[in-house]
Amino acid sequence: MAAIPESALAAWRLLLGPARVLTAGAELARYAASTSANPVQPLAVLRPESHGEVVAIVRSAGEFDIPLYPLSTGRNWGYGDACPTGEGQVILDLGGMNRILEVNAELAYAVLEPGVTQAQLAGHLAQLNLPLWMDCTGAGPDTSLVGNILERGFGHTPYGNRMLHVSGMRLVLSSGDTLETGFGHFSHATAAHIYPYGVGPWLDGLFTQSNFGIVTSLGLWLMPRSEVVSHAIASVAGFEDIAQVVDALRPLRMDGTLRSVVHIGNDLRVLSGGMVFPQALAPDGPPLTQSVLAALRKRSGIGAWTVSAALYGRKAQVADARRAIRRAIGKLARLQFLDDRALALGGAAARTLGDSALGRKLSAQVALGRSLLNMNRGLPDGRFLSGAYWRRRGGLPQGFPDGADPARDGCGMMWLAPVLPMRGSDLLQVHSLAAPLFARHRFDLFATYSMVNERSLGGVLTICFDKEDAAETVRAHDCYGAVFERLMAEGYIPYRVGPQSMAALDNGHDSYWRTVARIKAALDPQHLIAPGRYEPR
């Protein structure tokens, strides 16, 4: 590993001031912390606070020939966290660029820098008292919106297919040039943040899951506040019962009755929201046996699968959507609808029951429902991070979810994210490919399948492991590799990967990756920006 030239550090200290150039071992180690236990130490960390500073850093990095690894807040949990793609890189931490540059109430968009967090934008909209909501993911309040979008993440609302709600990026290219996409590069453009494509080639997609440029701001569309929000929860008892439900819901997702991203979680996915691995029930460690799982399902009153979908609209629209859902799956699943009124009633009942077992259970359910409805309205909640702590020694940290950070809290977790056709048979197929491999490697299988658009499911299979157990960590990586390979072979390709899998995306004869390499060479001939990131060759 090459050391960093003192002259480069001196130049950056001059530019940013010494406090925003991090080189101390302990500071760098914080960035190298990773849930996947593949820590990669950066050479240094630079913390610019403006587009101009990014331009200056990129220019000097070119002079010193030091690659930069840009990150927003570095909370890419399960997919490599803040870790650079390789040794010898300097992290460009854009977390200090956290201005909300514009909010347009009339046309419902905001222009954000990469450091703007979910909590920050939600708070800002609340403070302005605007009838606008943002889309929210379950990754918690402190995660970056821009970072997630550039990884093509998904949220929970009708704006959950986040890629489709971006208009107008501003970037720094490796030449130091500033690039504005869409109409933004025309002077006085009136439609830069409301019409994404501009005129000429539409470039935005090029700067997602790539290393072609450094995004320093983008326009993000906001949802108009909805008169009614209702949350449908459906559960099925048996494992295979979910297939029919998927097939029955597909037409409703396709015809716009279900406009939000519908999430389908297995029992463990739901259970892990309220507990960590129950060592007392399974002294030999994971996986939990079927009988323990059955007992836990029974205790929590959940089924093998839980479907969660938010409904938005005027009263009549939501009522009609409820009827349509009931017609479609009322006989296939246990179905209930949460809304503010139901939660208020539940809360009152819980208070009446007081500190009894039933009272506590109801109270917890009401709190969960409240969190779900908040998410639907764009209010982030850290509680959905708890699954990451499943195998953590010591369980959830004090004060969870405040300040929760699975990477720095020492959680072991890796995500596999295959995309599949929105068909019950494909869901069962993916599950039946993965389950034996999880079992063989002795891990519990957490699974979510989300209706990320009208035709496909985005799967997230989670491997949780005890990072302090070296053997379990090795097994986790083996398990990940085996499942990854098996799913790829069957045509279930991931929508997103961590650095450990980027090389495996190319079979060596793929003209797609050859094309990507050509574009990289044209835009960043010196390979200054995140070399190796979504760049298998």
Place this chain on the structure above:
Amino acid sequence: MAAIPESALAAWRLLLGPARVLTAGAELARYAASTSANPVQPLAVLRPESHGEVVAIVRSAGEFDIPLYPLSTGRNWGYGDACPTGEGQVILDLGGMNRILEVNAELAYAVLEPGVTQAQLAGHLAQLNLPLWMDCTGAGPDTSLVGNILERGFGHTPYGNRMLHVSGMRLVLSSGDTLETGFGHFSHATAAHIYPYGVGPWLDGLFTQSNFGIVTSLGLWLMPRSEVVSHAIASVAGFEDIAQVVDALRPLRMDGTLRSVVHIGNDLRVLSGGMVFPQALAPDGPPLTQSVLAALRKRSGIGAWTVSAALYGRKAQVADARRAIRRAIGKLARLQFLDDRALALGGAAARTLGDSALGRKLSAQVALGRSLLNMNRGLPDGRFLSGAYWRRRGGLPQGFPDGADPARDGCGMMWLAPVLPMRGSDLLQVHSLAAPLFARHRFDLFATYSMVNERSLGGVLTICFDKEDAAETVRAHDCYGAVFERLMAEGYIPYRVGPQSMAALDNGHDSYWRTVARIKAALDPQHLIAPGRYEPR
């Protein structure tokens, strides 16, 4: 202009057979016909019928160093038609590649070659009796779906933002390499046509409005058939009254009540659907005076502006949408709803009235309503092309709209397509910038503003001129240039342009176009594919 080497023609004749290599003057002239009266003659026309033939042609074009200008059906009316971007190019006419490669009924998509026309896909879906509809434009039955999508055109339905309903392109690059976007390049990929982005940089946008590759097929999503279709028609009497209507409809477009592309046409846009320029009323030629226009509006029972919007869904959804529209604009506009029942009643009444003036008027209105409802269901109709014939000597051709082809029929027409924020004030502003320039150059101003997404209006301002009148033709070009320049200066940038405006998109200091040029050099260093197309430098 360089002549084409005989060896190249010989090679192509060997490859395609002589019948698919066109070199005769009359044949080439057909391709050079253009509504904008800037005909550019190709050197030759090649008509491949398969992806493999395209690969072979591209390879040989590289050897002979002859640029290719690909087109689908060549019906890019108002934006240059089939004309190459410059002299010395060979047209690659993909019209013969017109296979519907796949229709997936369950996941609702089709895979199309570039030659597949609107009528062809609509007919195919009807023949299969599938509960699926395609999105339709008003450009008529014989236009290419792929061609329109690659120009980022818009239709009329909830799938009218066509760019968002494409998944998985197959292309030939100038190297002769085949590129599959999305997941398509992975073997056995199950989600190639249902999840557009794939993993790694999302490249699809790069191949729209560009010259980086030749698309030989793409996956297009189809709409599920809707239980109810209703068509809202609203009209306002006064010119400025439209502003409030736009502002009142914006929240409904944004909250998903209006999911389809809403079109707002001015009086002339509507009138030109049923007549050509009334020489008798205006012997000095265009523009029509305000008093003649007022009389025509009165005769046809239309206002200064007409809003046209399709509603889809179950009965309760459509009923709720109607109520919401009525609440929003019921007091601002004259509002009516068309549906099959209303048309059946209207048709019966027209038959009762028989061949009276009133009967004929009603009968024409019912026919128009039927065409609109058909378009909403993806059945193309040539009647919406009639506006192009406004200034054509001899008016509409015999048998119109069968086989209508404004370019070959000698129509003079150019389109200006500024994008503007979806606000009444912006619509009035664009109109007030354009109107005096149209008047000064003595042209009627046809205008449509379409709610192409939830936040912006796509304007189409049409200049119709008599191509047989040399002076009027010069004036038309002057008018086009003046309006183009004025709108650009005020930040109303076009979403799409004809070849005459591509150079004007770059001020010479724009890093966007510099980036585009770098990508072009990387993917097509020999400038083999459509040189100059959306490539100002």
